[in-house]
Amino acid sequence: MTNPTLLILAGDGIGPEVMGQVTRIIDWYGKNRDLAFDVEHDLVGGAAYDKHGTPLHDDTMAKALAADAVLLGAVGGPKYDDLDFSVKPERGLLRLRKEMDLFSNLRPAQCFDALADFSSLKKDIVAGLDIMIVRELTSGVYFGEPRGIFEEGNERVGINTQRYTESEIDRVARSAFELARRRSGKVCSMEKANVMESGILWREVVQKVRDTDYPDIELTHMYADNGAMQLVRAPKQFDVIVTDNLFGDILSDCAAMLTGSLGMLPSASLGAPNPDGRPKALYEPVHGSAPDIAGQGKANPIACILSFAMALRYSFDQGDEATRLENAVEKVLADGARTADLMGPEDGTPISTTEMGDAILAALDASL
Ligand code: IPM
Numbered sequence: 001m002t003n004p005t006l007l008i009l010a011g012d013g014i015g016p017e018v019m020g021q022v023t024r025i026i027d028w029y030g031k032n033r034d035l036a037f038d039v040e041h042d043l044v045g046g047a048a049y050d051k052h053g054t055p056l057h058d059d060t061m062a063k064a065l066a067a068d069a070v071l072l073g074a075v076g077g078p079k080y081d082d083l084d085f086s087v088k089p090e091r092g093l094l095r096l097r098k099e100m101d102l103f104s105n106l107r108p109a110q111c112f113d114a115l116a117d118f119s120s121l122k123k124d125i126v127a128g129l130d131i132m133i134v135r136e137l138t139s140g141v142y143f144g145e146p147r148g149i150f151e152e153g154n155e156r157v158g159i160n161t162q163r164y165t166e167s168e169i170d171r172v173a174r175s176a177f178e179l180a181r182r183r184s185g186k187v188c189s190m191e192k193a194n195v196m197e198s199g200i201l202w203r204e205v206v207q208k209v210r211d212t213d214y215p216d217i218e219l220t221h222m223y224a225d226n227g228a229m230q231l232v233r234a235p236k237q238f239d240v241i242v243t244d245n246l247f248g249d250i251l252s253d254c255a256a257m258l259t260g261s262l263g264m265l266p267s268a269s270l271g272a273p274n275p276d277g278r279p280k281a282l283y284e285p286v287h288g289s290a291p292d293i294a295g296q297g298k299a300n301p302i303a304c305i306l307s308f309a310m311a312l313r314y315s316f317d318q319g320d321e322a323t324r325l326e327n328a329v330e331k332v333l334a335d336g337a338r339t340a341d342l343m344g345p346e347d348g349t350p351i352s353t354t355e356m357g358d359a360i361l362a363a364l365d366a367s368l
């Protein structure tokens with residue numbers, strides 16, 4: 001048997017630091033759980049631009065398509081702000097998503113008990129929160145044509161196009177319903193059917209998939225602006241939320257902050273299954289490259305570590321091992337381990353990125 005392959009693209013800013021802790025955890029699984037991976041590292045984003053003049057080299061794209069899973073850190077930074085749009089670090093990430101056809105982006109927002117006080121909302125509103133946003137990731141206004149900045153008369157016009165085909169809506173709806181079957185069986189779909197035709201079609205197709213193939217699912221629809229409001233008013237009313245690319249971008253940041261820190265939240269971007277049954281997949285923390293703290297050993301590696309837990313669950317069918325890692329994270333938080341993002345100014349001295357990695361590895365050891 002050959003080992004499954006992982007392509008690690010640590011990227012920019014705090015990406016390499018947080019990913020450094022993930023590679024220690026990958027090694028731990030090889031040594032202790034008979035779960036070895038063949039790991040390869042490559043560049044993405046600004047780091048790739050600095051070396052190759054492009055945020056994603058074709059060779060890296062080919063490696064990503066061939067790997068069993070891709071782990072990504074973060075892309076971007078102020079150093080690249082003035083680059084031409086076509087070579088901005090973010091374009092590397094968007095190319096990966098598009099060419100791997102990762103249409104279903106799972107963004108869990110879970111509030112750890114130990115951190116409930118940390119949310120900007122009242123504790124009773126967020127304690128025990130566990131929701132999953134399924135964001136469509138390869139279409140919509142992020143990719144629709146026509147797009148660009150054009151001359152029109154004596155001024156310029158900026159154009160992006162919101163575009164969804166029935167099959168694009170159908171497949172992401174199915175992935176949300178499948179997921180809901182393993183959770184509470186409840187899905188809320190969000191769009192703006194009151195003002196957008198693409199929203200009318202979205203609502204229609206999602207309902208049809210439910211009625212035809214998922215009658216056991218309790219499906220509701222909500223306008224996305226109301227959804228944003230409900231997320232901060234009473235987030236526990238939701239279980240699975242399915243929505244388009246742009247609304248999903250915004251709503252998932254909103255949901256993420258309910259949990260207290262962006263430093264805690266993982267994500268999985270999944271495509272259609274390969275012949276071996278494994279979906280094309282990329283795992284990345286929801287947080288960005290945090291250039292203000294990059295290189296200082298302050299960053300919280302938990303979001304990146306929990307992204308690897310999602311890889312164990314969704315790519316490698318190792319749900320028990322994913323739970324082991326999630327429990328280890330929960331334990332170190334319950335024991336009081338805190339990086340700077342999880343502390344107020346008067347809460348004492350935070351631990352470093354590496355110390356958080358140490359604590360999680362110790363909790364993994366203790367789980368054996
Ligand atoms: C995200 C990010 C990306 C997006 C950026 C970095 C291109 O905000 O993953 O949510 O807008 O999709």
Ligand code: MG
Pocket residue numbers: 249250253
């Ligand atoms: Mg975003």
